[in-house]
Amino acid sequence: MLRKYHSNPYLHVLQWFIFMTASSVALPIVIGGLFHLSQDEIASLMQRTFFVVGLSSMLQAALGHRFPIVDGPAGSWVSVFVMMAGISVNQGHTAKEALQVLEGGLLMAGVLLFLLGITGLFYKLLNLFTPLVTNLFLFILSLQLSGVFLKGMFGLKAGQGAVDYGTILISLAVFGGVVFLNVKGKGWTRNYAVLLGITGGWVLQALAVGGGTSAGSASVAWIKLPDIWAWGSPQLNPGMALTAALFTLILVSNLVAAITAAQQAVPRKELPGKDVYNRASLIAGVSHGLSALFSAVGVVSLPVTASFIKMTGQTRRMPFIIACLALSAIALVPSIVHFLAQLPTSVASAVSLATFVQMTSNSFSSLSRVVQTQRQLTILGIGILVGAGFTLIAASPLPELPVVMQYAFGNGLLVATVVVMALERFWQTDHRLIVSN
Numbered sequence: 001m002l003r004k005y006h007s008n009p010y011l012h013v014l015q016w017f018i019f020m021t022a023s024s025v026a027l028p029i030v031i032g033g034l035f036h037l038s039q040d041e042i043a044s045l046m047q048r049t050f051f052v053v054g055l056s057s058m059l060q061a062a063l064g065h066r067f068p069i070v071d072g073p074a075g076s077w078v079s080v081f082v083m084m085a086g087i088s089v090n091q092g093h094t095a096k097e098a099l100q101v102l103e104g105g106l107l108m109a110g111v112l113l114f115l116l117g118i119t120g121l122f123y124k125l126l127n128l129f130t131p132l133v134t135n136l137f138l139f140i141l142s143l144q145l146s147g148v149f150l151k152g153m154f155g156l157k158a159g160q161g162a163v164d165y166g167t168i169l170i171s172l173a174v175f176g177g178v179v180f181l182n183v184k185g186k187g188w189t190r191n192y193a194v195l196l197g198i199t200g201g202w203v204l205q206a207l208a209v210g211g212g213t214s215a216g217s218a219s220v221a222w223i224k225l226p227d228i229w230a231w232g233s234p235q236l237n238p239g240m241a242l243t244a245a246l247f248t249l250i251l252v253s254n255l256v257a258a259i260t261a262a263q264q265a266v267p268r269k270e271l272p273g274k275d276v277y278n279r280a281s282l283i284a285g286v287s288h289g290l291s292a293l294f295s296a297v298g299v300v301s302l303p304v305t306a307s308f309i310k311m312t313g314q315t316r317r318m319p320f321i322i323a324c325l326a327l328s329a330i331a332l333v334p335s336i337v338h339f340l341a342q343l344p345t346s347v348a349s350a351v352s353l354a355t356f357v358q359m360t361s362n363s364f365s366s367l368s369r370v371v372q373t374q375r376q377l378t379i380l381g382i383g384i385l386v387g388a389g390f391t392l393i394a395a396s397p398l399p400e401l402p403v404v405m406q407y408a409f410g411n412g413l414l415v416a417t418v419v420v421m422a423l424e425r426f427w428q429t430d431h432r433l434i435v436s437n
Contacts, residue, residue, distance in 0.1 A: 012316070024072050064279050101235050117278045134253050
């Protein structure tokens with residue numbers, strides 16, 4: 001029914017372009033605030049991220065899994081950026097040094113994903129990712145990033161004493177508005193809840209400060225290619241190598257979830273076989289290599305794309321590919337990117353937190369169906385305690401621990417996922433059903 005109203009091919013491309021832009025604009029600003037980047041540096045990061053998002057999404061649609069799935073900045077990678085920001089402060093490193101290590105981690109994860117795909121091992125790993133593992137990962141991810149987004153919404157920065165209550169009220173209004181539209185909105189209002197939240201919050205913030213946004217750089221070139229190794233040459237230490245190796249398992253889980261969701265939204269005669277998954281892993285490795293090369297936030301296939309497809313009926317690949325190319329082309333126009341980079345961090349954080357509400361709700365719903373035995377309930381409890389506990393440990397300086405252990409303990413998401421994956425694999429003897437009192 002909805003498809004009749006969107007028969008214009010140009011409108012198809014426009015819808016995909018807006019969806020990709022809205023999915024990509026917030027997290028670079030959040031990362032920029034986390035590492036105290038200047039406005040020009042945030043604009044440059046956004047340019048590089050847009051370029052990689054468009055290129056990566058196009059490669060997957062044309063050569064990888066061949067579904068119209070947006071490759072966007074990954075919330076899971078943001079958790080690693082958060083960990084690195086904390087470790088760099090504890091060890092006295094500069095933000096630039098931490099970002100160079102992150103480049104190395106992205107590069108290593110890309111190499112591992114490429115090897116998994118080209119050797120066919122990717123498909124053989126799927127048995128490790130049970131519904132309990134996948135949904136607990138989504139829940140811990142939301143728990144871990146909620147603090148980052150709330151700090152951004154409230155404008156809390158190190159060394160800042162004053163609190164801007166106007167900014168807090170606007171952020172809460174944006175958060176509540178996006179959540180409301182996601183739950184109660186109909187048609188295009190629900191589909192573009194994120195875009196409406198960004199636009200409305202931006203306007204309110206501009207009115208609150210008594211004017212528009214600053215222009216950024218005094219002189220901006222008409223066309224500018226994205227910088228290569230913008231943070232410097234990639235570095236890799238044992239701690240980041242361990243983190244990247246473990247994190248590759250999480251990236252496998254994310255890719256499987258995105259393909260599974262897409263196959264339910266895009267009708268096909270045959271279900272995706274091992275060749276589809278292996279090609280997707282290979283291209284994901286290339287995409288992570290591009291993220292490292294252009295010093296961007298790591299991109300992954302976004303499972304939320306399936307919801308967009310269901311609402312709009314946009315199942316064809318060609319309009320999607322054209323929109324991908326358009327986004328990469330727009331990234332070459334600095335004036336447009338600089339304008340988008342003026343989006344306040346508080347608004348970007350509020351929109352990001354709102355998008356995680358639906359994901360958390362879905363994980364709860366799935367866990368309520370998956371957890372049927374006492375064994376599963378116990379594993380779930382262990383995973384939540386481990387994930388929350390190590391997240392709290394990471395918030396406190398632990399300089400007395402070896403560097404590798406600081407990396408291992410610095411990300412509760414990684415620790416909880418690996419622990420639950422191991423328990424699911426090796427503890428399979430208890431079949432007692434949960435008895436409610």
